[in-house]
Structure formats: structure tokens, C-alpha cells
Amino acid sequence: MSEGDIPSELPKGWARVRLGDILNRIEAGKSYKCEPRPASREEWGVIKVSAMTWGDFDEGENKAVPAGFPFNPEYEIRPGDILLSRANTAAYVGASVLVRKCRPRLLLSDKSLRLIPAEGIDREWLAYLLSSPNIRDQISERATGTKDSMRNISQGALADIECLLPPVEEQRRIVAALEEQLSRLDAASDTLRVSGQRIDRYLQSVLHRMTSAYEPVRLKDVLVSGLTNGRSVPTRAGGFPVLRLTALSDTYVDLAQRKEGDWGEEEAAPFLVQQGDFLIARGNGSLSLVGRGALVADVPTPVAYPDTMIRARLDASKILPGYLRVIWSSLAVRRQIESRARTTAGIHKVNQKILESIEFPLPDLPTQRALCAQWSSTEQQARHLAHTVSVSKRRSAILRRSLLAEAFAGRLVPQDPADEPADALLARVRAEREAAGATKSRRRSPRRAPAQRKRTSDTAPAPDAPPPPRADTPALTAATQPTLDLEIPS
CATH class of the missing domain: 1.10.287 (Helix Hairpins)
Incomplete structure (x- = not known):
């Protein structure tokens, strides 16, 4: 049995359940048209995807909601909430946290979920459970999307995850x-x-x-030719090789990080890398990684670079490739890149114009x-x-x-x-749900045919209808499993 597997033999008093069995409901966040600047404590803000990693919650990672934009304060995050990242990169999809403290007026985004435990389920225990290897492995298996971009776990898939109680x-x-x-x-x-x-x-x-002590220059001033973007190439077995974004490290390009692309040598020729080329990441979900650069030290076999990178070819009479590798990692350069990067759909990006304007000191x-x-x-x-x-x-x-x-x-x-035993706890949870469901059923008016409704309205005023149940917080029953x-x- 591997580390994250559920044991086949139950410990005494335990029960085999699904997450949906021990949750009252799963609440989805809401999508807001936000401004990129962070929200102050006095204004409403929406939490970013990057705010949540395994066990961590950074309330400073948020965006501002424009004044007058409609929203429901029921989406406000409060201390004690158990949150889970519904949409994130492969490393962080399903990342969960028990919010210990949180500033007011901060809203749950549509990329996050709030989990409400059933009565009798210890909140701290549930928070630890969600970060356990078994749950993490199941979330990774059930998440949809490509491994190189955003991954998603649906409410239904989450509620169906198996665990022991x-x-x-x-x-x-x-x-x-x-x-x-x-x-x-x-x-x-x-x-x-x-x-x-x-x-x-x-x-x-x-x-x-x-x-x-040395005078600064711009990147564009030390190039032998302009910056060039790579090309997006689908994967095809037997095709000409192209680098993956993972080839970029803090120092040198790892040319082994490549795939076979759907193109030939002639098409790839304008995008071949050479010794001394400096490759820069165009975009990344992490602000600290966008614009990261790495040097091509040697090219034993031909390989091209993809559209996720920008190539800089340096003027050897002005700058050593090794010097650019060193100075590009400086704090001064990072600050310029991060302050000028643009954000689209949670991905931070830089373009040729931004990179050409980056300044750094240059001695002889x-x-x-x-x-x-x-x-x-x-x-x-x-x-x-x-x-x-x-x-x-x-x-x-x-x-x-x-x-x-x-x-x-x-x-x-x-x-x-x-x-x-846990079976007794589960029986109480089921009984409470059935009682709550029966109460809701009695409050609903019986459904009538259209002709009946017309005759009734002609003869007598209709009684006031009760308010509908909240659509955003469905109970996790067998009849209503959240998509x-x-x-x-x-």
C-alpha cells in the first residue's frame, strides 16, 4: 500500500465516506470585473489565485472591485473559513487552507471554493484532511485541463473524493x-x-x-538584432524538437527539456537557438518567474525555442553573455520586470517593448x-x-x-x-439533512398546471410564495450534487 492510499481494513470505529457525506455544502465564489491594483482594507477586494498555496493564505494577494460594481456580501471571506483552490496551476489546484485571520471586505473569487463541514465534523480535522496525501492525490487525478496550464476541480468531483472518517x-x-x-x-x-x-x-x-558604480544601459542597446518571439508548435512524435518553458532555469537553458513538434527543420530554422543566446520567459502564473532569463551555453543538437520565450542575441563587442546572465538576476532588474508586467487571466506577461527598456549597469x-x-x-x-x-x-x-x-x-x-463510532455521526448527519429537506418540501407550494394557475388568479389572489433557497449554496444530497x-x- 502506498503512502497516500486508503487502508482496506478500517480502524475500529471509523467509516468509509466521501467528502460530500461530511460537508453541509460547497460554496462557489463569484467572478468580478476587477482592477489590477490591490484593494485597501476599506474597499471590497477579490482574492487572487496566487493567494492560496498548501496551508497558506496571503490576504495581500487581491484585486480591487470597481466602485458601484454589484456584488453579494455573502461571498465575504471570514476567519474560520475552509477554502480550496478550484482553479490553479497543476502544483496548486486543490490547495486548501483554514483561514486564521483575514481583513474585512475580501471576497471569494470564482476560482475558489468554501467548504462548510457538517455538524459534528471538527473543522481543524477537516482542514488537515484536505492537505493529506490521499486527498491531494485524488484531486490531482480528478482535475481537468492541461498540466502546463490551469487545472480545475469541479464541486461534484470534489464531493465524490473518498476518505475515512x-x-x-x-x-x-x-x-x-x-x-x-x-x-x-x-x-x-x-x-x-x-x-x-x-x-x-x-x-x-x-x-x-x-x-x-557603472553607467546603466538598456537591453536594446546591447543587441545585435531585435528581440524575437518563438513560435507555438503542437506536439507530434518524430517532429523537429522545440524547447519547453521548463528549460529556463536561474542560470543556463536545459536543452534536454524539449518535445517533438509538429513542424520540420526548414520551418524551425528561424527559431534555432545558438550558443550565447539569452532566452527570456514571456509569461508565467507566478510574478517572480515572468521575465526570467537563462543563457544557452552549448547546443550539441539543433533545437528551436517556443512562443513562450523571447530570444535576445547580444552584440559581443558590447556585452558578454555571461555578464547578462549575472546582471539579469539582480534585484534592480527584477523590480523593473515585475512592475511593468501585465496580467491576463491570471498569467503575468512581458513583451519585447517592456524587455528592451530594462536598464542595468554595464562596465567595459x-x-x-x-x-x-x-x-x-x-x-x-x-x-x-x-x-x-x-x-x-x-x-x-x-x-x-x-x-x-x-x-x-x-x-x-x-x-x-x-x-x-463514526457510523452514529453519519446517521445524525443524514437525519438532519432529511429533516431539512422535508421542511423545505412542506414550505413549497404544490405545482399546478397552467390552466389551474390561470383560474386561481382569476378568482382569488395567490398567497405569497416563500423565498427560494439560495442557489449558490446547494446542500450535498444525493438529489442535488453540485456541478x-x-x-x-x-
Whole structure:
């Protein structure tokens, strides 16, 4: 049995259920015509897709709702809400969070869902369950869309996900055990995060001291020819190779990250990469990755670049390709790119005009060579430290995943025979739903044929109809099924 699988033998007192069985309802957010600027605390804002990662909620990641634009305040996010990312990149679709604190006047977007647990389901337990390996794996399997773009999980698919339900008292024991163990991991993770930030700050400080004394130039001033976009090429087995966007790293282009495209060598010829080319990402869902550049160090076999990249060919009499690789990673360049990038459908983009205007300091060629040699030594030391931090993060993530897997398979805390079994809890939940459904049925007026309605209206005034139930918060019944700080590796 793999780590994320549900055990075939149920722990004592547990029950096999679907998420829809233990939720009162799933509430979908609403789409708003928003302005790109963030909303202040005094105005209504809509949360962005990037606001939610596994276990994290960044209330600063939001957009403003234009004044006078109609909206329903029932979509407002409040502390205690359990939110789930309905539409996101492959790494973050289904990302869930229990909102601990949140500013007022912040609205749920149409790319997010709010999960309302049934009576008797511990809210903290449910939040941990949603981040467990079993749930994450099932969400990944059921999400639709392409792996390289946005993925979606529907309300119906989410409600149909299988899980195990422990007794109420054991839910609370699981939460207590997880909080004790995960708090230690969180403290260690914070230390690793700070260490990583210090390494980045050290590199930026060194780079600034090395280059700040020189006069700035624009990227367009050091090109031998204009910037050029790549070409969009469908996949076809046996076709001419084209790079994937994943080929761009923080340093050099990984030419092994390629696919076979639906074109031939003659069509691909204008888009072939050469040694010394500098490739830049046109767009990305993450603002920190848009405009990232990498250098082509060597081209052992021909390959073209796609429309997701922009190629810069440098004037060797003015700038060393290695120097551009170094200075392009500077904080000053990143600030320019991120401040000028445009956002479309949640994707941050840059174009040739924006990139041509990016400025950076440029010394003469001999000084560039000396700076590149000095930087190489500094970068090597920083890489060694960063590798140590990365290995520790992976170990922490694996331990976190294992703890969650054990907890929701019934192996983290002992079962207590005195606990009321989960079947009794499920029976109460079903009874409450049936009672609520019967109450709604009695309140509805019997349906009459059109002729009957006309005769009644001719003879007597119709009684006031009761208000309709909220359409945006359907109960998860069989009849109406709606259509923690670390990135945990799957």
C-alpha cells in the first residue's frame, strides 16, 4: 500500500465516506470585473489565485472591485473559513487552507471554493484532511485541463473524493497530535526559509557592490538584432524538437527539456537557438518567474525555442553573455520586470517593448570578465549553502507528508473503544439533512398546471410564495450534487 492510499481494513470505529457525506455544502465564489491594483482594507477586494498555496493564505494577494460594481456580501471571506483552490496551476489546484485571520471586505473569487463541514465534523480535522496525501492525490487525478496550464476541480468531483472518517473524539486527538508534531516542523521550516532569504540577500548585496558604480544601459542597446518571439508548435512524435518553458532555469537553458513538434527543420530554422543566446520567459502564473532569463551555453543538437520565450542575441563587442546572465538576476532588474508586467487571466506577461527598456549597469568588457570570474566563486559558495537548505526542506516535507498519511489512515493516535463510532455521526448527519429537506418540501407550494394557475388568479389572489433557497449554496444530497507552509512534493 502506498503512502497516500486508503487502508482496506478500517480502524475500529471509523467509516468509509466521501467528502460530500461530511460537508453541509460547497460554496462557489463569484467572478468580478476587477482592477489590477490591490484593494485597501476599506474597499471590497477579490482574492487572487496566487493567494492560496498548501496551508497558506496571503490576504495581500487581491484585486480591487470597481466602485458601484454589484456584488453579494455573502461571498465575504471570514476567519474560520475552509477554502480550496478550484482553479490553479497543476502544483496548486486543490490547495486548501483554514483561514486564521483575514481583513474585512475580501471576497471569494470564482476560482475558489468554501467548504462548510457538517455538524459534528471538527473543522481543524477537516482542514488537515484536505492537505493529506490521499486527498491531494485524488484531486490531482480528478482535475481537468492541461498540466502546463490551469487545472480545475469541479464541486461534484470534489464531493465524490473518498476518505475515512474517525469518531468525533478521535478527530480531536488527531488534531492535537498533528499540531504538536507539525509545530516543530513549522519552526524548522521557518529557520530554513530565513536561511534561504539570507543567502539571496547576500548574493544581491555582493552583486550590487560589484556593479553599482557603472553607467546603466538598456537591453536594446546591447543587441545585435531585435528581440524575437518563438513560435507555438503542437506536439507530434518524430517532429523537429522545440524547447519547453521548463528549460529556463536561474542560470543556463536545459536543452534536454524539449518535445517533438509538429513542424520540420526548414520551418524551425528561424527559431534555432545558438550558443550565447539569452532566452527570456514571456509569461508565467507566478510574478517572480515572468521575465526570467537563462543563457544557452552549448547546443550539441539543433533545437528551436517556443512562443513562450523571447530570444535576445547580444552584440559581443558590447556585452558578454555571461555578464547578462549575472546582471539579469539582480534585484534592480527584477523590480523593473515585475512592475511593468501585465496580467491576463491570471498569467503575468512581458513583451519585447517592456524587455528592451530594462536598464542595468554595464562596465567595459575587461571589467565584465573580471566581475564574472569573481561572481562565479561567490555563486559556487552560495549554491553549496542553498543545496544544504534544499535537502533539509525535502526531508521536512517528506516527514510532514508521512505524518498526515499516518493520521488519516488511523495510525497516528490509538482508538478508544469508548468513542461513539463514526457510523452514529453519519446517521445524525443524514437525519438532519432529511429533516431539512422535508421542511423545505412542506414550505413549497404544490405545482399546478397552467390552466389551474390561470383560474386561481382569476378568482382569488395567490398567497405569497416563500423565498427560494439560495442557489449558490446547494446542500450535498444525493438529489442535488453540485456541478502546511511547505510545497509538499507528490
